[in-house]
Amino acid sequence: MNWNGKDTESFQQQKEYVDTALVPLVPISFESDMKETASQHEFVQLLTMLLEKQFKGRILLIPPFTYIKQQEEEEKLAALKRWSDEIDNAGFKHKLFFTSDSNWKLAEDKIDGSLVWVPAVPLEHMEDSYKYSLIEDQAKQFVNIIVHKWQQDLS
Amino acid sequence: MSKQPVSRRQFLNYTLTGVGGFMAAGMLMPMVRFAIDPVLAHGGKGEYHTTKQKVDELSTKPTRVDFSYEQKDAWYTSEVTQTAWVYKNEKGEIVALSPVCKHLGCTVDWEGSGHKSQFYCPCHGGLYEKSGKNVPGTPPTRPLDRYQTKVKDGFLQLGKPEPQDIA
Ligand code: FES
Numbered sequence: 429m430n431w432n433g434k435d436t437e438s439f440q441q442q443k444e445y446v447d448t449a450l451v452p453l454v455p456i457s458f459e460s461d462m463k464e465t466a467s468q469h470e471f472v473q474l475l476t477m478l479l480e481k482q483f484k485g486r487i488l489l490i491p492p493f494t495y496i497k498q499q500e501e502e503e504k505l506a507a508l509k510r511w512s513d514e515i516d517n518a519g520f521k522h523k524l525f526f527t528s529d530s531n532w533k534l535a536e537d538k539i540d541g542s543l544v545w546v547p548a549v550p551l552e553h554m555e556d557s558y559k560y561s562l563i564e565d566q567a568k569q570f571v572n573i574i575v576h577k578w579q580q581d582l583s
Numbered sequence: 584m585s586k587q588p589v590s591r592r593q594f595l596n597y598t599l600t601g602v603g604g605f606m607a608a609g610m611l612m613p614m615v616r617f618a619i620d621p622v623l624a625h626g627g628k629g630e631y632h633t634t635k636q637k638v639d640e641l642s643t644k645p646t647r648v649d650f651s652y653e654q655k656d657a658w659y660t661s662e663v664t665q666t667a668w669v670y671k672n673e674k675g676e677i678v679a680l681s682p683v684c685k686h687l688g689c690t691v692d693w694e695g696s697g698h699k700s701q702f703y704c705p706c707h708g709g710l711y712e713k714s715g716k717n718v719p720g721t722p723p724t725r726p727l728d729r730y731q732t733k734v735k736d737g738f739l740q741l742g743k744p745e746p747q748d749i750a
Binding site for chain 2: 438442445446481482483484485486556557560575578
């Protein structure tokens with residue numbers, strides 16, 4: 429489900445079925461790595477949108493957790509912690525954080541939830557049809573990872 | 584040099600009517616558009632989208648057909664990709680089913696997770712028969728929607744998905 433009026437309304441009615449929160453982690457910078465952070469946003473956004481479509485009835489796609497790229501790690505971790513506590517309180521069983529920012533990879537064990545790190549593919553010069561098939565290929569492996577997670581949950 | 588003298592009063596009158604007229608038009612135009620738009624919007628009904636699927640390559644086994652088209656949503660145009668599960672039934676008719684689960688909208692998979700001859704929904708274990716009929720005892724309560732189909736130059740065209748009535 430998406431973060432909009434219509435979907436959140438059905439979320440509130442069908443809460444017991446929607447047990448997974450999907451949160452993109454997106455850095456922002458206006459320095460020399462501005463373009464890099466913007467491409468990461470573009471990529472992660474498309475990928476998570478596709479996963480939402482695939483698993484609409486069980487996943488809620490939350491607006492990205494955005495932060496200043498230069499920010500101290502402690503600060504970012506603390507802010508993310510607040511978000512994940514909030515998500516826990518809302519009753520979600522699974523938290524999936526999607527990011528192309530490799531800094532999170534180094535702090536993975538300090539994150540409460542599953543971190544999925546995907547290196548961003550620069551999409552700006554790609555033809556649309558090619559772009560979509562690339563994203564779809566990428567999404568396939570995550571579809572399996574997510575289904576696997578849910579199945580583990582059952583056993 | 585005999586210019587028409589415009590008095591202060593006349594000048595104000597002209598300009599105010601002008602401004603007022605604009606304001607009235609500004610308020611009226613959207614209202615008129617709201618009233619007319621739904622009528623115009625019906626032009627889009629019954630639209631078919633061509634797929635890359637050749638009809639004579641279809642078999643009795645459901646195959647996944649992806650197709651994309653441009654969708655205009657107010658000022659925002661985007662390319663949407665849709666999927667259909669397509670096969671030929673015993674009568675040789677083309678059946679194109681929407682993959683959108685009738686429970687909460689996940690995407691169903693033919694023979695997913697080892698469910699023989701059924702459509703499987705990975706979200707809450709919904710099952711459907713090949714015809715799209717929902718299997719009782721699983722979350723969905725209605726059959727999968729079925730696309731209207733057409734054939735053009737040997738290629739499959741898909742229209743709007745519509746609810747099915749199968750007992
Ligand atoms: S969305 Fe398919 S079973 Fe719930």
